[in-house]
Amino acid sequence: MTTTLMSNAKNTYTQPVLLKNARIIDPQRGLDKTMDILLEKGKICALGNAIAPPAGAIVEDLAGLVVAPGFVDMHVHLREPGFEHKETIESGTLSALYGGFTAVCCMPNTNPAIDDESMVRFVHSQGKVVHGGMVDVFPIAAVTKKREGKELAAIAELVQAGAVGLSDDGAPVYDAEIMRRALEYAGMYDVPIMQHCEDPSLVRGGAMNEGFVATELGLPGMPHIAEEIMVARDLMLAEYTGSRYHVCHVSSAGSVELVRAAKKKGIRVTAEVAPHHFTLTDDAVRSYDTNTKMNPPLRTVADVEALKEGLRDGTVDVIATDHAPHSLDEKEVDYLQEPFGIVGLETSLALSITMLVEPGILTLTQLIEKLSVNPRRIIGKPVEIKEGAEAVLTIFNPKKQWTIETEQLHSKSKNTPFGGREVTGKAAGIVNNGLVMRY
Amino acid sequence: MPLSTPHLLGLHGAPEKDIELILDTAVSFKEILNRPIKKVPTLQGKTIVNLFFENSTRTRISFELAERRLSADVVNFSASGSSVSKGETLKDTARNIEAMKIDMVVMRHGAAGAAHFLTRVVQARVLNAGDGLHEHPTQALLDMYTLKEKFGRLAGLRVCIVGDIAHSRVARSNIYGLRTMGAEVSVCGPSTLIPKEIEKLGVKVYHRIDEVLPKVDALNVLRIQMERQSGGLFPSLREYHRFFGVTKERLDRVDHPITIMHPGPINRDVELSADVADGPHSVILEQVLNGVAIRMAALYLLGATQ
Numbered sequence: 001m002t003t004t005l006m007s008n009a010k011n012t013y014t015q016p017v018l019l020k021n022a023r024i025i026d027p028q029r030g031l032d033k034t035m036d037i038l039l040e041k042g043k044i045c046a047l048g049n050a051i052a053p054p055a056g057a058i059v060e061d062l063a064g065l066v067v068a069p070g071f072v073d074m075h076v077h078l079r080e081p082g083f084e085h086k087e088t089i090e091s092g093t094l095s096a097l098y099g100g101f102t103a104v105c106c107m108p109n110t111n112p113a114i115d116d117e118s119m120v121r122f123v124h125s126q127g128k129v130v131h132g133g134m135v136d137v138f139p140i141a142a143v144t145k146k147r148e149g150k151e152l153a154a155i156a157e158l159v160q161a162g163a164v165g166l167s168d169d170g171a172p173v174y175d176a177e178i179m180r181r182a183l184e185y186a187g188m189y190d191v192p193i194m195q196h197c198e199d200p201s202l203v204r205g206g207a208m209n210e211g212f213v214a215t216e217l218g219l220p221g222m223p224h225i226a227e228e229i230m231v232a233r234d235l236m237l238a239e240y241t242g243s244r245y246h247v248c249h250v251s252s253a254g255s256v257e258l259v260r261a262a263k264k265k266g267i268r269v270t271a272e273v274a275p276h277h278f279t280l281t282d283d284a285v286r287s288y289d290t291n292t293k294m295n296p297p298l299r300t301v302a303d304v305e306a307l308k309e310g311l312r313d314g315t316v317d318v319i320a321t322d323h324a325p326h327s328l329d330e331k332e333v334d335y336l337q338e339p340f341g342i343v344g345l346e347t348s349l350a351l352s353i354t355m356l357v358e359p360g361i362l363t364l365t366q367l368i369e370k371l372s373v374n375p376r377r378i379i380g381k382p383v384e385i386k387e388g389a390e391a392v393l394t395i396f397n398p399k400k401q402w403t404i405e406t407e408q409l410h411s412k413s414k415n416t417p418f419g420g421r422e423v424t425g426k427a428a429g430i431v432n433n434g435l436v437m438r439y
Numbered sequence: 440m441p442l443s444t445p446h447l448l449g450l451h452g453a454p455e456k457d458i459e460l461i462l463d464t465a466v467s468f469k470e471i472l473n474r475p476i477k478k479v480p481t482l483q484g485k486t487i488v489n490l491f492f493e494n495s496t497r498t499r500i501s502f503e504l505a506e507r508r509l510s511a512d513v514v515n516f517s518a519s520g521s522s523v524s525k526g527e528t529l530k531d532t533a534r535n536i537e538a539m540k541i542d543m544v545v546m547r548h549g550a551a552g553a554a555h556f557l558t559r560v561v562q563a564r565v566l567n568a569g570d571g572l573h574e575h576p577t578q579a580l581l582d583m584y585t586l587k588e589k590f591g592r593l594a595g596l597r598v599c600i601v602g603d604i605a606h607s608r609v610a611r612s613n614i615y616g617l618r619t620m621g622a623e624v625s626v627c628g629p630s631t632l633i634p635k636e637i638e639k640l641g642v643k644v645y646h647r648i649d650e651v652l653p654k655v656d657a658l659n660v661l662r663i664q665m666e667r668q669s670g671g672l673f674p675s676l677r678e679y680h681r682f683f684g685v686t687k688e689r690l691d692r693v694d695h696p697i698t699i700m701h702p703g704p705i706n707r708d709v710e711l712s713a714d715v716a717d718g719p720h721s722v723i724l725e726q727v728l729n730g731v732a733i734r735m736a737a738l739y740l741l742g743a744t745q
Contacts (some may be wrong), residue, residue: 212636214635216640287555290550329528334550
């Protein structure tokens with residue numbers, strides 16, 4: 001890979017950068033045009049055809065590449081503090097950087113949990129330190145103290161400190177009364193509650209989707225109704241309170257249907273889907289590969305089809321990875337013992353293009369909505385491609401064919417079931433906070 | 440003729456000729472077991488470790504006996520009192536044992552897929568002696584051997600597996616093996632103990648034992664685990680016995696004899712009444728003897744492909 005502009009993320013650019021012949025897509029502005037884009041001092045200075053390079057400018061031909069508003073992965077686990085053997089903010093954002101993400105939202109299931117303002121500030125500021133602050137780290141804080149589901153965390157303080165959403169992810173807010181109050185309280189600041197939907201009483205000891213494959217394999221099942229029952233309850237609470245509610249990692253056809261109906265009713269709900277849920281089914285578990293164990297679990301062909309339809313018709317707003325690093329030692333155990341989750345930052349764009357854009361389910365514009373516009377709207381961090389705006393950009397090659405190689409991933413953990421898979425579409429660089437990175 | 444596989448992990452997808460080969464080979468080993476001197480030099484110089492992460496008395500003894508009758512060197516490893524309780528992973532345990540130059544591993548483990556996992560981390564031949572709720576191939580093979588001995592065939596034989604199908608590796612292996620050999624398989628038990636979509640495996644599902652009895656040649660009665668009651672899966676052992684228990688009274692109402700099997704250990708007067716367990720149509724002790732012959736056959740065939 002040629003590094004044409006800056007050899008690494010630590011280099012800031014002081015001279016102007018002219019990106020020529022890029023296909024620039026900004027769905028918010030109805031923009032899809034091949035143009036030049038001139039960047040200077042972290043801003044978009046000019047946008048147009050045949051821009052003449054100013055003196056001393058770096059000029060790069062981006063023919064064949066797409067430039068989009070910077071991608072956000074709004075559901076990642078950076079593991080710091082507490083689980084630095086799995087991932088750190090530094091290693092996780094490096095992975096984000098190579099995945100084409102200018103920002104990530106990190107979940108609060110760290111140790112200690114991100115449940116007070118000092119923790120929010122720590123995570124946010126650590127993001128500014130690593131890689132020159134090239135990847136924004138937007139913390140999602142806990143809904144309840146210690147994520148125990150018993151008492152509300154200091155939501156106002158957390159939001160003031162910079163939390164962009166609230167979640168006890170990894171576990172649901174199980175108590176309906178607490179969930180109601182959380183929605184009401186967070187509603188004052190218009191931040192979303194992002195729920196990990198799972199009724200724990202229905203999945204006890206479960207390791208994979210309940211159904212025929214689980215029956216054959218003799219693995220304890222997690223039925224899709226465990227997810228849907230909580231989605232249904234929460235949608236009623238969201239309607240009752242009028243607050244914003246976001247469904248994390250939707251995995252089942254029933255959940256898609258519930259969200260679709262709720263949106264029709266005007267309930268303020270948004271939803272995300274993870275690439276592994278629209279790429280794989282529970283058939284993949286037949287290998288007993290521990291990298292096929294996730295929560296929610298891989299489901300059936302019918303569920304995958306429903307997720308794709310939900311993405312297509314707008315029921316599902318966001319593609320987010322649920323990037324969940326686990327060390328090799330933790331994954332190299334038997335299927336029941338090993339922890340849930342896989343890494344996703346560097347495979348998200350490729351799987352999305354391969355599974356959704358190539359088969360014609362989403363246009364590139366719609367894909368950019370799911371990876372940038374919609375998640376940014378949900379977390380309140382919109383960016384646009386227009387003259388005078390901050391330059392927050394993702395550059396990618398939608399046609400690039402490559403093979404995912406586990407060892408090449410930049411995350412500290414390599415737990416992915418996609419090693420060896422041939423895919424189409426690859427990030428080619430990002431621009432953020434006055435830095436340009438091309439790879 | 441060797442087996443088509445270097446390991447015996449399960450009967451799911453096992454070819455008919457592999458099953459036939461093991462069953463046929465067991466015939467000659469059973470003949471050896473009836474001799475005054477029951478030992479052959481077949482696996483002399485081979486070392487086999489019995490890796491038992493779950494408590495088991497009869498399966499472990501059956502394997503150990505089979506191994507010793509084949510003149511193998513035998514090492515026993517059980518989880519309690521081992522480094523496993525000190526937090527060692529299955530992978531480390533297995534690799535340490537392999538570093539001692541073991542030829543074959545017989546493993547029982549609480550997690551489905553553990554035997555598959557083992558084949559990825561060690562070079563030795565792996566024989567699955569039960570992995571979680573998944574498979575217990577030698578148990579199914581000995582059940583099939585017993586049925587074949589009794590009826591002279593498996594094709595067309597009508598077999599019902601009764602009890603906790605959801606939590607049974609014996610049930611799964613029997614379903615896979617019997618279906619491959621052309622038997623007609625049904626299951627019977629409370630709906631809470633029948634796993635989702637099991638009918639897709641080609642078995643009929645019954646919830647009334649009296650309905651199934653006239654339609655079968657043999658019953659394989661599974662042990663009811665006490666903890667399933669506390670787990671809320673059925674209300675009481677008394678009710679279980681009254682509605683699903685295999686009793687003499689029930690069997691007498693059917694106009695043909697039904698062969699009774701049980702993988703043991705039996706909860707007398709819960710899933711099986713004592714007079715049936717000890718009755719004329721019970722082949723439960725034959726199963727125990729056949730178990731040794733089947734395990735000798737499986738060990739021999741895996742050893743022979745080495």
